[in-house]
Amino acid sequence: MLELRLVQGSLLKKVVDAIRDLVNDASFDCSATGFSLQAMDSSHVALVALLLRSEGFDHYRCDRNISMGMNLNNMAKMLRCAGNDDIITFKGDDGSDTVSFMFESPTQDKISDFEMKLMDIDSERLGIPEAKYQAIVRMPSTEFARICKDLGSIGDTVVISVTKEGVKFSTRGDIGSANIVCRQNTDVDKPEQATTVEMNDPVSLTFALRYMNSFTKATPLSNQVTISLSSELPVVVEYKIAEMGYVRFYLAPKIEEEEEETKPEV
Amino acid sequence: MLELRLVQGSLLKKVVDAIRDLVNDASFDCSATGFSLQAMDSSHVALVALLLRSEGFDHYRCDRNISMGMNLNNMAKMLRCAGNDDIITFKGDDGSDTVSFMFESPTQDKISDFEMKLMDIDSERLGIPEAKYQAIVRMPSTEFARICKDLGSIGDTVVISVTKEGVKFSTRGDIGSANIVCRQNTDVDKPEQATTVEMNDPVSLTFALRYMNSFTKATPLSNQVTISLSSELPVVVEYKIAEMGYVRFYLAPKIEEEEEETKPEV
């Protein structure tokens, strides 16, 4: 028996919309500590990890660990039927091939019950070791999304370079090249507008913009995004979910020479 | 000689937009009592009836009964050229193969004259007998539109069930099923937000969502929609037009078995 209740139901919509651009089908894991997911994108290049801690829910009951394979687009279709202020209750049963979503309007005048078929998904969970990063950038999530979108109109890859002064995003394409520098900036009125750089070593890494632009679908979840970079590790792009957990995206850097070779084909 | 003047000209736009999703060409009938239309959709499954009473117009002159075949998309193209605050005057002449729309801006600085070609349409007018219904539901029109849209993303048909407590809308599709219950609710601050059920007998009927979603194009015409249901009769979905008349849509219920049989093909 599994029953999760979230008064701020729109959060669940945002979580699913954050992930479904990258992943079609995924296995959600539920345990006493929380509701989580780990999945590779279809081309096995990027990894997404979601955690919603049990304390963050308004009601949370999970009698035993359970894994549920869901199609994220179907899930989004159903969640789209919830009003923005609706309370959402999610129910599952061990051994059942369906789960249910209940949406209650704030006035209780409208109650919706949606039942969704589950899917069989083979999933193995990778252990993601805690790592120490050369540089950690925190910046407004909308700014990061804007930069990835803008650079995506010029080129296919972005070079992210971190120095003490700030972070630089660069690209190059057929029509020209672009460099965008965001300076450290902490003394702002609104902390969610701050850009901060925590740097042990300067670092400069190249990533596919297609994936970065996919990660930024999580922008509505958080005002700030955290980008953790190290030469030998996948970048982590993290969107914290207030008092509940996070969505984290992992993507391996491109080897620069590779990029140069493929450019003539673009 | 026919001349109708409507200060609130945007109403005419809304009327045409309410109908043209269902009907391409229709014959408008004009008499001393009002401006009306009755038409089947192209697959002869649904019927729409419009009435705009003569008293509702700011000026109304109709010397003799006249029938005018019009293409509703052409009519919409012309009406789209009217400003939202424009006064609209509609003119026709017995024997003429055109009608004209005049749009006057509130300041009279811009006067537009549009002439539209009429069409030959064979139309027979059905008598629609007044009937007693098992149940009549009144609810916010935007709520009804939202429910039809939401259910349309899950399934092809909707079961509408009325009990004393309220009205239930249900569907089922490949990805799962959905039930939405709207409870009676009259003690609201805004009467247009009320949901009321007037029930003689409980009733449960199945309809094609495609048509329901077409009917909801009339939502901008009225805050409330009235749904009248009886086992042996087509449902009537009515949008009242304040102080002027109504748009009514009629649709025969589906026989449940039929629906079951066709489901595997979906």
Add this chain to the structure above:
Amino acid sequence: MLELRLVQGSLLKKVVDAIRDLVNDASFDCSATGFSLQAMDSSHVALVALLLRSEGFDHYRCDRNISMGMNLNNMAKMLRCAGNDDIITFKGDDGSDTVSFMFESPTQDKISDFEMKLMDIDSERLGIPEAKYQAIVRMPSTEFARICKDLGSIGDTVVISVTKEGVKFSTRGDIGSANIVCRQNTDVDKPEQATTVEMNDPVSLTFALRYMNSFTKATPLSNQVTISLSSELPVVVEYKIAEMGYVRFYLAPKIEEEEEETKPEV
């Protein structure tokens, strides 16, 4: 060495968006007096002329005359990456095959550098003699845009007729015909809402609506549009750019008979 700085950078976006529907590639000419462009559309029917005077820039340095071939869609892609409040600096170098755009956010926290490749364009500059027009109409640019769009949904050409009372726009198509009359109107609270007619002789000329609708992409540049008409001359549709210059479009009138002949094909 060329360096132009515009605090109100969004203006440059609007200029490029005003022109690129008509012209793909164009040669921008820079001299001590200003930044200008003259180009024919690809079918060599319409001409566009742009002038941004040096005084209008916040900084303007142009050591010697220089011509730079640019693809307007690529230019728009880059300018779209500027924030609405960004300061834009444009730099070029004699002999270089690139130009650069720098975008500075108002707080200087984000600095973007875009480098764009130039193109080889054969361009010859036509002398456009000053002319005396039979009639000059000034009207709100949004109103003119609305009229061209509305008439474009009915027909392919517009007849513009000027009399003392005002200006009439007419079209005719398969579904009917339309006449829109805008009356002289100067005693309005807001001068940008005025419609004025300066007429020496009545004039009535026919133009292709496709081009007129292209010209109205310049609407965001100015509240008012000026339309100058003479029987023997191309019409001039001018959008002034406050304190800096203008965008002017030139289009030859259609010969009426021609239009009649081609109509059956439509």
